Each structure stands twice: as structure tokens, then as C-alpha cells.
Amino acid sequence: MKSFNYKKHNDYKWAMTVDLDRCDGCGACVVACQAENNIPSLGVEQTQEGRNMLWLRIERYIEGSYPDVKVRFLPMMCQHCDTAPCESVCPVYATYQNNEGLNVQVYNRCVGTRFCGNNCPYSVRYFNWYDPDFEGKEKNQLNPDVSLREKGIMEKCTFCMQRIRRGKDNAADEGREVHDGDIKPACVQTCPTGALEFGNINDHHSRVSKLAHSGRAISLFEEKGTHPSVKYLKGGTADVF
């Protein structure tokens, strides 16, 4: 049985499920993440150098050869591991797991050793080699909820922490707990096929909890003992003929 609470958490333990049977690789989540989190575009030169800043990428796998070929998509973002390899190597505690299961990056503590990026088996941490380049009119589109990251620090998917915070604030204003579906990260909210789900896995009635406990749920690199908060639901191919 997979463990979803390797560590003890408060009332909330945020988790995500990715249904590989639904994902059609459209990329709406990728751009939604860029728009929500003020992720700068790198341009041709930096991309040629092998740099990448997309907090969420869609990995593509090709198997077989013509005509029996299969192409598969796998959305990959920070897995918010319970025992995250990135946390133990940070010399300044810039990354740690908070009491809601989020792998948090404190930007103003980070000194840019990049140890965390090296140690992440999922390669989902991104280093700012330059200051973000938002010029002129483009500044208008920046999300005021999310700070811009400076040169020299590491950044990654936060599960849209700002939306979690707003959802909890709204619930607190109304004197209630957060309901299932109140909080949706940008990628989950936009996903046209409904492949992504997000919620409190400690709430056994939540959709994400039911999916994560289904027979299709797996973790990536489970053998490394990272205990990720992102569960993938197997699928994509079934025999037709």
C-alpha cells in the first residue's frame, strides 16, 4: 500500500492526481502556469544553451516503430515529496516541507548553490541565471500575487500557493473549512480534459483522495523513497482490436 502521509501533517495535506488516460498533451496547463506564476520566457539563445524555466512540462515518449508506434504524454511538475531529496541538501533551509505537505521554496533565503536542483530526480527545479526580463507593457500582465524571482535563486512549482492561501482566507472569512474543489492551481483549473485534480488528501471524501487510492494510482520513481504528493493514474492505451 502506498503511503500518502509519510510525515504527519495538519488538517490539510495538498495533493494532485494526473490521469494519464485523459491527458491529450494539449499544453494548456503549461501556458496557464506561465501566466499565473510570472514565469519569464527565455528566448532562443538561452533555450539553445539547454535552459528551461517551465515549472510544468509535458514529457513525451515515443515507443515502437511505424506503424505500431505509440506516443504518450506525461505532465511533470514538482512532486512535493514527503521525503524530498532537495530539502536535505540545502545548506540554508531555503527549501523545506511545510505542515501542509508542500515543498516550499523561500526565495529570500536561497543563496543559489543549486544542490537541490542536482538532487531532484524529477528535474523540476529551475535556476535563475539572469534577472527576469519583463519590459514595458508586458509588466501589466504580471500577477501581483506572485513575486518575481531574481537572478541567483532557485524556483519551482508551488502548487499555486497563492491560490491555496486565498482559498483558505475565503473559507476562514466564512467560518468554515476549505471545501473540496475550492482551490484549484492554474493548471488544474484550465485542463480541458479534466486530467488534473487537486485537493486535500486528508479529506477521504475529496476527489483527489479517492483517485489517489484507486487501483490505477502510482508514484514516479517510487523506488527512490521520495513519497511524492503527485499521483499518476495509469492509462492511455487499451487493446481495441
Add this chain to the structure above:
Amino acid sequence: MDRRSFLKFGALAASSGVMGACGQATQKVIPFVIPPEDGANPVDGYHYATTCRECEAGCGVVVRTVNGRAKKIEGNSVHPISNGRACVKAQAAVQRVYHSERLTDPMVNKNGKFEKISWNDAIGMLVEKLKIANGKTFFLNNGANDALAGVVDSIFGEKGGNFIASNHDFGHESLIAGGSSLFDFPKIQLADMSNADFTILLGADMNESGVSPVYQAYTFGQSRRGRPSKRGRFVYCGSRLSPTAASADKWLPVPPGQLGLLALSIAQVVVDTVIQRELAPSVGRDTLMGWRQALNSFTPEKTYKKIEVKADYIRRMAAPFVDEAPALMVAGDGVVGFTNGTSSTEAIEFVNMLSAEIGREKTKLSQAKTLQSNPTLKAALQANFGLAPEKQSFRRLKILTDGMVGNEYKVGIISHTNPVFDTPKSLKFKEALANVPFKVSFSCFMDETTVECNLVLPDNHWLESWSAQLPNFRPGVPILNLVQPTVVPFLNTKQAGDVLLEAAAKAGIAVPAKNLESFIGTVIEKNRAYLKDVPTALDTKESWNHMLQSGGWWPNYNIGGQAETPKPASLSAVSKNLIIEDPSFDGDDSYQFYLHPYKTAHMGRGNGANQAWMHEAPDPVTTLMWQFWIEVNPVMASTIGVVEGDIVKVASPYGSITGPVFPFAGLRPDVIAVPVGYGHTKYGELANNVGSNAMNLLGITIDKTSGALAFRSQKVSITKDKGSVMMMRNAHPRGEYKGEIFQL
């Protein structure tokens, strides 16, 4: 104010703030004393419902604005098309509003150099030209079925030599014509796959070129995993393994132009089985026998060589249409890109209709059908909020071009479309446009067509505009979408509809309203009888506000809940249409490959090419970023002697393009696939000189029935060229998760 008074005033203001804060609960103060650990600082904004205008699907969206600036676009959760979801184009729309290259002021073209002028001068110039034209004006848009098109139609119409045409997505005419010629429903269809157990996607690429990408993707997800204990199965047939094909359970590489034949072959099996089993669909046995006779030459054993699919597979694909309804066939670009596009669509709709008839008798599960819209409302609003379908075909664009060559027009009005770039170069639109003495372009950006115009009028972005739109393709309910300004225009721009109304009135032409907002309000008020779900107790203003809050009007709706099965227009019509001609291709034997130009979700027909987000988000299949590519089957690549990144030259009788090769196993060996939308020359820094324009290769081959451009009917040759480039792919540097996690 001097420095001392400023400090005094500042101190007073600060102390007032503290005094005010003392009255608040402590928890309100602390979050700002201790900075949030993740740097988040929640600021609520205002949310406005409107309609996305990045394509013609008509998705309802909600825009979050903070301090008068649009920040984020999400799907409108109560909208029947978007169902709270949004695609990559909608997500990136904010970047177009605040794009550094947006046109800021009206400009006049003086010998190739653009100079800023005032709006008064610009409108004065347009008025003067309209007066001189005295008719002989053409209007060309991007296929938008919206209030602007309606206003133009009412101002200019077809009187006195005026001409109206649209440059919309290739092939949609055939989808509409194929659906309407066979059945008695109003030329509009949208497949709801949400309840289908088995779906055959015939060249139907939902995300890239689907008629309603978000709706189709949503119903795909619902079919796959949205129903308890049921999983919809999908087979994709087509020449290239597109992202949609990758999402299907099985890909069958059918040769170009043969998908209609496959549909008829499946139809033959279905009809034969129905007769054998003595199922009694409402059409009657005599009719069935007639269909059997008509389909006699399409048995799987007779067609499999052309279709290149085993006869056994064809029979197995046909089985669900008889045995386990609901099953569905969906047509797409892979069908309508050929000269037999309309007849192929008819064949596909015939199978859907037949399956519906059987399904209703046997299982009463007939929801997964091609859906029907409300003709009454459509007739009432179409005249005002859109163009008639017959004004929207490629054939009409060709007639317009010929008219320009024959000096038939004195004024040309072009709105948000770029035919110089995105129509086949062999159409020679640019050369024809030069014959029109005065051209005006309404646009947000400079592009290859705008730069050829005499007057450039910067339009508001749709986030700053009023409009109303009738989606061309929609589920089984009538939908009226409203577009409202979510932010105030921050540049010296004006809405095209308002400018045209003002100019036409000044030129002495009768206009229906003084601006677009009042035009929309008047039309809606006139048609309130049809908008039945707007509470009748509300007065005009309240019902208007009610619609604005929702983003438009549509009846109460549950997905799949209001499906109506299309009825055959006449049984004799069905028999008559059960034929399919071979596709014809342009190019002699020296051109051995079929060209497969395709749209990507990011670039579209080219309008995404000036957006950094669209370049940075990797292409789903190739994972390439900031780059153009030419896809070739790996076996063919080794025959030519090229590896990934080597430059190849693709040539047709009309032109040639070069680009780096991407060997892709999901492509037929006799097909060369090229994404469209690349190769701009005058569309801004990010777009210019990135790759080549596939339109340079195309000849003008038209599906005679619908008038659509048969854009996949071109044959080409491919040769190795000099040099190679590094391919910029986005991938996991170390990870491999192949195999079992994708297999159920």
C-alpha cells in the same frame, strides 16, 4: 507642496493608517509584518465574464483584472462550450493585450513608410474614400461570426458592387456542407463524445484544428474517465500520429484522402449486419435493402487495399455501431483537406445516423450523436451577429481575389486576418491587393497583409471590446455569446465596429446604430422573445446585466442532456450520396510525397507566432521550442540520407521551403508533414524569419461541392539541402518512464 509639508502630510497619513489598523483583528496585521514564506501576497481583483475570440469556437471565459489590468483568463464554469476550461490560446491571450509590438496609433502608409496620424484624420480619410467608392468596397474578415460582421453586412451588404468574404480555417465549409446536404438540420454540428463508448476519430485533431477544441477535449475526457465503470475507447485514423491520435488507443495510418472510403466500408458492414440480424430501425427494410445495394462495392474485402487497413479491423470497427451503441465517428482536417471532403463527411454522418437509429431501438442510448441547434434563434440573430454560411468559403475568397485583379474594388476593408501570409502563395493575394487603390486594415499588430494597406487602424483587443458572437459549431443548444470590455483600452485604439459605423454615417450610408454596444443591445432587445431563460420579470437593463454576468445567453443545459438525433432529409437523398470519388492531387509523378500541412495548437495559422509563450511552450509531439521543423518518416529520412536537424528542401510546382528535418515514426512514409504558421516576414521580432511558410507550396485545389480549399491535396518532393541545426527539444534530461504506466 514643499518638502516640509509633504513630510507632515505623510506622517499624518501614516498615523491615520495605524489608528485605523488598531481597530482590526490582530491576524489582519501579522501577515504583512512577517512576509509570507513563499512571497505570495493575495490581491483579489474583479472578475468579468466574456467570450474568448482567439478562435471561432466561442468559449465562455472569466477574466481576472487587478488595478485595471487583465491578469488571468479562466474558463467560465457555467458556459456550455468551455465548461470552466480553457485552451492554450485563451491562456496566452493576455500576452497579446500587453504585447510590446501592439499598434498604438492610427497610421498612414506614405510610400512604404508608416506615419502616425490622429483618429480624426484617419476617419476623415476613410469617409472620403467610402464616398468615392460608392459601392465597390470589399470587406474581408477572419471568419468571425460576430457583431462586427453583422454590422458590416448591414452597412455594405452586397449592394452596388460591394463584396463580403471571410478567410477562415480551411475545410470547415466541407464539415458544414457534409452535415447539411444529407440531413435536415441547420448546417451546424458538434460531436459530443462524452457518452460514447467507442469513437473513431477520422483525421479529427481536437486541439490543433478542432472546430471547438475545449469542448471536444472535455467530452473526450468525460468519455474516457468521466463515467463510473466505463471507459470510452478511441481509434484514430489518419496519415499522421497527431497529439489527438496519441491520446487514442490505436492509430491506423490510412492513406491521404481515403477516410471517406473507410467510413463507407464501415457503413456497408453496419447495414449488412442490421439486415442479417433483422434489426428494425425506423428507416424500414426496403430502404435498408436500397442502401445495401448502394454500398455493395464498399465491402471491407473490396476496399482494404486502398484504405490499407485489414478487412478484419474494418469489421471490428463497425461492430460497436451495431452491438454496443453509443458509438460515434468524428470528422476533422484529415477528411476535409481533400477534394472528396464533403462526400467523405456525408459518409461519416451516415454511419452516425444509422447507428443512432439502431441504438434507439435497441438500447435507448442515443446521446452520443451529432447534435442539433436551434434554427429559430439562429435565423433571428444570424443576420445581425454574423455572416451567412455561403459568404464564408474559400471559393468566395478566390472570387474576391479575381475581382481585385479585375480592378472591381476601390476600397478594401480587412479585419484581423492575414491572407497574404496564410493563404496559398499561388492564390497571389498580395499581388491582387495591389490593384485596390485604398486598403484599410483593422488589426492589433503589423503583419504581412497590414503592411500592404494604405491606412492602419489599431483595433481594441477583444478584452477591451464589445461584441456578440454565434458559435459556428456548438453542442445541442443555441448559444449567444457576449463579449464585453474587461479592461479599459490603454493605447490610442478604437474598436473597429465603432469606427466603421462612424465613418459610414459620415459618408452618408445608412447605419443601424451609432456604436457596436448600442447595436448589440438593440438586437438583443428585439429578440428577447427567443431568449426565454432570461427571467421575464427583469426589465431591459436588468436582463442585459444578467446576460453580461453570465457571458451571454443559453438555455439551461447539461452536457449530453439535450441531444437530438438528426433525421435524414430524405431517404432518396441518402442513397444518392452513398458514393465517394477518389481524391485528386496536384503534382505529377516527379512529386512523390503527399504534403500534410497541419495547424499546431500554439501557432494556429500563424497568429501565435509573435507570442513568447507560444514559442516557449513545446510542441506536444516533437517537443521543439522556438523552432520550425519538417517531419519525415525515419525510414524515408535514412533513404534521403538525413538525420534529425539536417536541412531538407521540400518543393512543389508552386514553390519550395527549407527547414530542419524531424524524423517521426508516427508518419506514413509517403507523407511529409509541415506545421503551418511559421515563416513570417513582417509580424514582429519573435515571428520573423523563424522557419518557412508551408503555404508557399500549395496550389489552389478546391472541393467542388463545398468550395473549400483542399489543403492536403498537394504533392511534393524532398531533397537533402546544405547544413544542419541544433534541435531545441524540451525533455527530461535523465528520466525514462516508458512502458507499463501507460498501459491499462
